Amino acid sequence: MLDYRFIADNIDAVKQNIADRYMKADAEMVVKLFGRRTCLVTAIQKLQEKRNANAAAMKGKPETEERQRLVEDGKKLKEEIAAAETELARVEAALEEEARRIPNMAHPEAPRGKEDKDNREVKRVGEPVQLDFEWADHVKLGQDLDIIDFDSATKVSGTKFYYLKNEGVFLELGLIRYALDILQNRGFTPFITPDIAREEILTGIGFNPRGEESNVYTLEGEDTCLVGTAEITLGGYYSNTVLPKDSLPLRMAGLSHCFRREAGAAGQFSKGLYRVHQFTKLEMFVYCLPEESGRFHEELRAVEEEIFSGLEIPYRVVDTCTGDLGAPAYRKWDLEAWMPGRGMPGIVMPGGDWGEVTSTSNCTDYQARRLNIKYKDDDGKNKFVHMLNGTAVAVSRAIIAILENFQQADGSVRLPKALVPYCGFEFIKPKLT
Numbered sequence: 001m002l003d004y005r006f007i008a009d010n011i012d013a014v015k016q017n018i019a020d021r022y023m024k025a026d027a028e029m030v031v032k033l034f035g036r037r038t039c040l041v042t043a044i045q046k047l048q049e050k051r052n053a054n055a056a057a058m059k060g061k062p063e064t065e066e067r068q069r070l071v072e073d074g075k076k077l078k079e080e081i082a083a084a085e086t087e088l089a090r091v092e093a094a095l096e097e098e099a100r101r102i103p104n105m106a107h108p109e110a111p112r113g114k115e116d117k118d119n120r121e122v123k124r125v126g127e128p129v130q131l132d133f134e135w136a137d138h139v140k141l142g143q144d145l146d147i148i149d150f151d152s153a154t155k156v157s158g159t160k161f162y163y164l165k166n167e168g169v170f171l172e173l174g175l176i177r178y179a180l181d182i183l184q185n186r187g188f189t190p191f192i193t194p195d196i197a198r199e200e201i202l203t204g205i206g207f208n209p210r211g212e213e214s215n216v217y218t219l220e221g222e223d224t225c226l227v228g229t230a231e232i233t234l235g236g237y238y239s240n241t242v243l244p245k246d247s248l249p250l251r252m253a254g255l256s257h258c259f260r261r262e263a264g265a266a267g268q269f270s271k272g273l274y275r276v277h278q279f280t281k282l283e284m285f286v287y288c289l290p291e292e293s294g295r296f297h298e299e300l301r302a303v304e305e306e307i308f309s310g311l312e313i314p315y316r317v318v319d320t321c322t323g324d325l326g327a328p329a330y331r332k333w334d335l336e337a338w339m340p341g342r343g344m345p346g347i348v349m350p351g352g353d354w355g356e357v358t359s360t361s362n363c364t365d366y367q368a369r370r371l372n373i374k375y376k377d378d379d380g381k382n383k384f385v386h387m388l389n390g391t392a393v394a395v396s397r398a399i400i401a402i403l404e405n406f407q408q409a410d411g412s413v414r415l416p417k418a419l420v421p422y423c424g425f426e427f428i429k430p431k432l433t
Helices: 004-009 011-020 027-058 065-099 138-144 150-156 167-185 199-205 230-235 290-310 366-371 395-405 417-423
Strands: 120-125 189-192 196-198 224-226 241-244 250-259 278-288 315-319 331-339 353-362 373-376 382-384 386-394
Touching: 004 011, 004 027, 004 065, 011 027, 027 065, 120 290, 138 150, 138 395, 167 189, 167 250, 167 278, 167 290, 167 386, 167 395, 167 417, 196 199, 199 224, 199 230, 199 366, 230 250, 230 278, 230 386, 278 290, 278 395, 290 315, 290 331, 290 353, 290 386, 315 353, 331 395, 353 395, 366 373, 366 386, 386 395
Parallel strands: 189 250, 241 373
Antiparallel strands: 120 315, 196 224, 250 278, 278 386, 315 331, 331 353, 353 386, 373 382
C-alpha cells in the first residue's frame, strides 16, 4: 500500500502508474477520502479541546444555572465527538479499501507493456540444447520413465494434479536439498512453513483471497486459505512487529507446498507439470533497510542464477513489464529456462521455447505498510522495512527443464552433475514393460 500523502502529492504519477499496470483503481477517490479524514481528525481534536475546556470550567462550580449550561454543553460536545468518530471510522475504512487497490509504483526502468511479449531480455546463459534424435516432452518422458503419473492423480484428485514416483521422488528431494545448501551457505535461515494462512495475511501480502479472479483456495467456514507460495507465510512472520535495526537484513528460506486454482489455465504451455494445482517450492524472503533493497534484489537474482547455472540448464533473465508485475512489486526479474517440449515434437528440435522457472520481486515498503512491519531507526522513529521475495526452486518446473534438456537418445535422462550426490544416481532409465 502506498503512503496516503505520497498519493496526494503525486496524483498524476500515481494515475499514470495505474494505467501502465493495466489495473483499476481510483486515485482521485483516495485523495478525496484522505482529505476528508484529515478534516475529521482536525475537527475531532478541536471538539476534544472544547470538551476539556468545558470540563475545566465546570470543575468546582456550585450547582448554578451557569453550571447547568456547562453540563448541557458537555453532553452536546460528547454527542458531536461520537458522531465525528463514527464518521471518521467509516471514512478510514473506505480510504483503506480504495488505497489497497492502488499498485506499488513501478521502477522507472521497468518496461511499459501488458503481456509477456513486452518483457525485456537482459541476459542469456547457455544456448538451447540441440538434440539430434526424436525427442519427447516431459509428459511422455515422465510416463516412459515411470516417475510421473497424471492419470491416477486425475482419477483421485482431479485434473492438474500428479503423483511423483520411483526416481521422481528422489529428484524432487534432491532439488530441494541442493537449493537449500546453496541458500544456507549464503546466510539464509531455513524454514518449513505452514500451508495455511489467515486471509488478513494474504491480503497484506497482496493476494486476493476471494472473488472470481482469485487464484487462492479458501477453506470453507474458516478465515483461512491454502497458501500459493511461502512468500505469504514468510511475509506474515513479522506482521505487527517493530524489528531492531541491527537485526536487518533478515534472510529467510521457506519450504512449502503451494496450492493454486489456476482457473482458466489451458493450452499447450500449461500442460503437464507447468501449471498444476499443487507443487513444492523453496522460497527466499528478505527484510531489509529501505536504502538496501535494490542491492538485495540483485542478490536474490544472483542466487537464482547460481542454482540454475549449477543445474546446467540454459536460461535467460527478463525484466518484467509493468502489466505483468503484480500489484506489490516495484521491479521483478524472471528466469526463464529453455524447455524443448514447448514446441511440436520432431527431429532436431523444430520447436521449444522459454518457460518461467523463477522470479524475484522487490516490493519496497508496499507489503510492510499493509502488514505493519517496521524497524526502529537511529533517530528513534519507527519506519517501514522493505520486503523482497524470490523463488529458489519451484520443483515441478525445474523437473520439466531437467527431463527435457537432459534426455538421451536411448530414452533415459541424465541428471545434472550437481544433483547426483543428492539423488544417488546418474541416470533415470525407461522401465521395462
